[in-house]
Amino acid sequence: MSIIRLIILVSFVFFFFSCSQKSEIFMVAASMNNLMTDIQSENPQFKDISISYGGSISIVRRIENNKRGVGAVLLSSEESYDILDKLGYIDNEFSYTFASNSLVLIGKTNNRIKETKDIESIGKKIVIADPKIAPAGVYSLQSLNSLNQEFLDENVIFAGDVSSVVGTVKNNKNFVGIVYKTDAISHNLEVLFEFPTNSHDKILYKLGVLKNNSGISILEYVKFLKSSFVKQKLIDHGYLVE
Structure with a gap:
């Protein structure tokens, strides 16, 4: 051959x-x-x-x-x-x-949050996953849809995927974040509020x-x-x- x-x-x-x-x-x-x-x-x-x-x-x-x-x-x-x-x-x-799964707000604040609109009064930036790469970001925006648009434009920050949100909130007390409930449990994070399941897909x-x-x-x-x-x-x- x-x-x-x-x-x-x-x-x-x-x-x-x-x-x-x-x-x-x-x-x-x-x-x-x-x-x-x-x-x-x-x-x-x-x-x-x-x-x-x-x-x-x-x-x-x-x-x-x-x-x-x-x-x-x-x-x-x-x-x-x-x-x-x-x-x-x-x-x-x-x-x-x-x-x-479900969505929760994590972080630390002295304000009581009984419903979604109370988030506007906590005085902190809200970190969510980037909706362009992670569904958690899409769900988070849906859950915040009832809030004032100007407030959202000034206070919502995108931070990669859910893991990035967790890291940002854990390392900066001036932020709160929206993550899956399971992430809050696994990272032993304080849950401030659980969003109604009908507020997002x-x-x-x-x-x-x-x-x-x-x-x-x-x-x-x-x-x-x-x-x-x-x-x-x-x-x-x-x-x-x-």
């Missing part, structure tokens, strides 16, 4: 092998970092699953650019999930609603497996995430489960 033919054969085999690879990458909404870390720490049998975190909107954009690199997603926005579903990327046989965590792109390990992991063990972990972390 000539060297040229050998090179062509090796290249073909490499190309075929690369294309047939199944991804074990699981991209998860940043707000679920603590939960997933807790689950993984007690289940070393799933050490081959590579979990990457980010804002749900950012995750969708990454998959639109390179869906081959991701095996499954867990998003904190039904709208983000629907984008992938409408593109035909989601295998509905293995996909489901994982959990739900339902906060649903949707789990989706990408078509023709998930290995056996990640499918087993997705099945495991339906177990009673995981449901109890969800409850312990403050999530709502059916």
Whole structure:
């Protein structure tokens, strides 16, 4: 066999092998970092699953650019999930609603907050996730929609994803922030107010497996995430489960 033919054969085999690879990458909404870390720490049998975190909107954009690199997603926005579903990327046989959540205001203040309008009187800037990259920011703006627009323009600050909001409020007493209730619990933060669930869209965590792109390990992991063990972990972390 000539060297040229050998090179062509090796290249073909490499190309075929690369294309047939199944991804074990699981991209998860940043707000679920603590939960997933807790689950993984007690289940070393799933050490081959590579979990990457980010804002749900950012995750969708990454998959639109390179869906081959991701095996499954867990998003904190039904709208983000629907984008992938409408593109035909989601295998509905293995996909489901994982959990739900609520929004709270965190920080420190001497003012009592009984309803949303009381937020205008606390005299502090309000930090929320950036709605361009994280659904938490969209939900936060919806929950504040009843407040004076001028007040919002002067006092609302965008700060990346939910993790960034938590860090900002923990490190600066002059700020309050809006995060998921589960983040307040996991970081042991003081909750000043819980927003009515009808003040924003339902906060649903949707789990989706990408078509023709998930290995056996990640499918087993997705099945495991339906177990009673995981449901109890969800409850312990403050999530709502059916």
